[in-house]
Structure formats: structure tokens, C-alpha cells
Amino acid sequence: MGANTSSKPPVFDENEEVTFDHFEILRAIGKGSFGKVCIVQKNDTKKMYAMKYMNKQKCVERNEVRNVFKELQIMQGLEHPFLVNLWYSFQDEEDMFMVVDLLLGGDLRYHLQQNVRFQEGTVKLFICELALALDYLQGRHIIHRDMKPDNILLDEHGHVHITDFNIATILTKGMQVTTIAGTKPYMAPEMFNSTKSTGYSFAVDWWSLGITAYELLRGRRPYHIRSNTSTNEIAHVFRTATVMYPAAWSKEMMSLLKKKGRLNCDPTFELEEMILESKPLHKKKKRLAKKEKDTNKSYSSQGCRLQKHLESLQRDFIVFNREKMRRHHNEIQENITLAQTKDPEEEDNQNNNL
Known part of the structure; x- marks a missing residue:
């Protein structure tokens, strides 16, 4: 019985903020200078996405934070069938995350x-x-x-x-x-x-x-x-x-x-992420848990300036949830429709009672 219980996926409240824990990491598919991409599955809906994650310290050191924030700001306001749309953005102590449409046809x-x-x-x-x-x-x-x-x-x-x-x-x-x-x-x-x-x-x-x-x-x-x-x-x-x-x-x-079907990517990305990477994503939970316990090794000992930048990034990061935004929009539309279809006689009776 214990085994059956532990195999069930965790239950998440639809109103809570989406985090790294809401996803299962399936495989790595690419990397850039300070960002990497992997395929993930959301635990509650079982939907598949591409997750891009960017190391905060590298972003600060390379002066890329402004570009990341600008990209987030732009993508939050977009939704189109021929764009790669943003679904969620969140952060933890190490990384910033962007969860977007998964497209398996390759670039x-x-x-x-x-x-x-x-x-x-x-x-x-x-x-x-x-x-x-x-x-x-x-x-x-x-x-x-x-x-x-x-x-x-x-x-x-x-x-x-x-x-x-x-x-x-x-x-x-x-x-x-x-x-x-x-x-x-x-x-x-x-x-x-x-x-x-x-x-x-x-x-x-x-x-x-x-x-x-x-x-x-x-x-x-x-x-x-x-x-x-x-x-x-x-x-x-x-x-x-x-x-x-x-x-x-x-x-x-x-x-x-x-006038002017299959996954198409380099399979060596998976090898680099799972074996050669110094801080692989699939070991993040253990790594962060260990960091939290080790209170003596705080960032404050590694230079005040970098720490201030990281704290500023943590504070100003834009959290986004398209699923919640759609749900809220649908609720508003339902309330408007309900108000428009309300029986006038019933409304008059309510007014008379008042």
C-alpha cells in the first residue's frame, strides 16, 4: 500500500504559484551561453512544455538581467498560433525559469x-x-x-x-x-x-x-x-x-x-546535462535543500555587490501564469454573461423586496 501511495503525483492547489516542483524533467534538448532548455511535463495536467532556465549569477555577471526581464515583459502580453507562447515564469535561488510551448519539429x-x-x-x-x-x-x-x-x-x-x-x-x-x-x-x-x-x-x-x-x-x-x-x-x-x-x-x-514528428535536436545535449554538467537540473532539489541547511555558506561572504544584484533580481522578477490568467478571464466572462441573461422579472421582484 505504501508503494501505491508514494507513486501518486502530488496534488497542487490551482490557486498556488507554479514552481519547479510542479514539473517532471524528462530530458535536456539545448543550451545557450547562460540558458538551457529541457522538456518537462506538468504533474497535474500532464501537459508537455519546453522549460528554459537561466542561471541568475551568470545573468548578473554578463549584464543580461535587463534583457531577460524585457523578454518576459514582452512575452506576457503575446499569444498567437505562430509564436512560441509563454505559459509560466518563476524563479528559485539559482535560476529563472520560462515555460513555453513545446515544439518537437526542430528549428x-x-x-x-x-x-x-x-x-x-x-x-x-x-x-x-x-x-x-x-x-x-x-x-x-x-x-x-x-x-x-x-x-x-x-x-x-x-x-x-x-x-x-x-x-x-x-x-x-x-x-x-x-x-x-x-x-x-x-x-x-x-x-x-x-x-x-x-x-x-x-x-x-x-x-x-x-x-x-x-x-x-x-x-x-x-x-x-x-x-x-x-x-x-x-x-x-x-x-x-x-x-x-x-x-x-x-x-x-x-x-x-x-520586395523585400520526431525530436530534431542534438542528442549530446542530454549527455552534457545529465553527466557533464556541474549543476544538473535533475539534482536541483537535493542541491537547494543542502544549501538551505548549510547556513554558514551564505552569499553575503562572496561579495556585497553581487549579492545586492541577486537580491534585486529576486525582488523584481516577473512571475507569470497564463493558465491562471485564462481562468480569471473566463470567470469574468461567465459573470458578464450571467448578468446579461438574468430574467428582468426576477430582477424587478428582487428590487421590490428591497
Whole structure:
């Protein structure tokens, strides 16, 4: 009996804040400079998500906290079928967590590296879906600034979803952006020439979409620009390069570009996370429990400045729960509907009784 009892999943109150304990870690699927991604399952609903977690100390040391907070702020206000949507955000002593839609089709960069050549009809579908997503973002005054195959994920049905709002920015009405941000081979010409008087706007995302579509069709980009290419060289490329359009492409596709199932990831990520990682996620609970008991090894002994930054991060972190937000919205709608459908006679009788 004891074994049967212990095997039951823990019961969580739907009104309590979602934490790391609400999820079961299934496997690691990727990592960046200070953030990693794993597949998780929520214990109560059994829904699968992707969980991105970022080490707080590394974020502070690399001055990335502002970008993380900005990404959270932007993603909380978004929900669209062709975006990777945020569901929960929370934190613990070590990490900040973002739980988002799980898309198992892999990113488009992965497929390009596998020498996949997309048919024109497929690329047309991608363009339509991405255009709807970009139009949605523009309606909310958001420039993504990093549209590229790496940041476009496929779901199991072959539809595309834009991810990674780490360098996205909110455009104030009537203003233009002047800061240079993005991945050079996909950046629009005006981004390299932006000054305080002449900036750029939403059009840069559409340029990046055009570069991406060309690359998906041809297997390489239209301009020979790399991440280490200098700004002067890039300007020269834009002035002198002639973009080639294969004869097999339709006139409609060329005109457009001229106007502007299984888990697809590297399996070595799992090995690194479970074996080579110094602080693996699946041992977090034991690690934090040990840290809590060891009161002598506090952060205060490791430098006041870092500790102050970590405390500030802990205080200002944005907690989010889309599930709870939807539930609250539905309750409001039900109350409004109930009030609208109330029998007028019954209301008059109540007034008379009063």
C-alpha cells in the first residue's frame, strides 16, 4: 500500500504559484551561453512544455538581467498560433525559469544543416504564417530583430513558430530604433546605418524574413555576409552584390523576395546535462535543500555587490501564469454573461423586496 501511495503525483492547489516542483524533467534538448532548455511535463495536467532556465549569477555577471526581464515583459502580453507562447515564469535561488510551448519539429537551421531542401509550396506556407505573426507583433509595436532559421521552430504538423524575444524591442509611437542588434547576415541595411536622427522600424523584420525564405529555398543566403564581416564590408556588399534567382523559381516567389514528428535536436545535449554538467537540473532539489541547511555558506561572504544584484533580481522578477490568467478571464466572462441573461422579472421582484 505504501508503494501505491508514494507513486501518486502530488496534488497542487490551482490557486498556488507554479514552481519547479510542479514539473517532471524528462530530458535536456539545448543550451545557450547562460540558458538551457529541457522538456518537462506538468504533474497535474500532464501537459508537455519546453522549460528554459537561466542561471541568475551568470545573468548578473554578463549584464543580461535587463534583457531577460524585457523578454518576459514582452512575452506576457503575446499569444498567437505562430509564436512560441509563454505559459509560466518563476524563479528559485539559482535560476529563472520560462515555460513555453513545446515544439518537437526542430528549428529550421537544424533542417538546413541536414541538407533539407524545402519545396516552394512549403516555403510559401512558412512565409504566410510568419507574415501573420510579424503583423501581430507590429500591431503590438514589437520589432523582433532576430528573425532567422535558428529562431523559427516547427511543430509536429509542419507549422512554423517564432521564438527568442531576447533582443526584441517595443517601438514607441512615432519613434525609430537606433541601437544595432541582431545577427549580421539577416540584418537590414538601415540597421547598420542607423544614427540618432535616422533609425529603423518594423521593416527590418520583413527584410530578415526575405533573407530566411531565400535561404530555405536555395540552401544559402543571397548575400555573402558573416557574423565577423565588418560594417564597411557589409555596406560594400549591399552596394555591389547581385542577387541570383534560379530559373526554376516561380515569378510570384521572385517578385515577393525582391520586395523585400520526431525530436530534431542534438542528442549530446542530454549527455552534457545529465553527466557533464556541474549543476544538473535533475539534482536541483537535493542541491537547494543542502544549501538551505548549510547556513554558514551564505552569499553575503562572496561579495556585497553581487549579492545586492541577486537580491534585486529576486525582488523584481516577473512571475507569470497564463493558465491562471485564462481562468480569471473566463470567470469574468461567465459573470458578464450571467448578468446579461438574468430574467428582468426576477430582477424587478428582487428590487421590490428591497
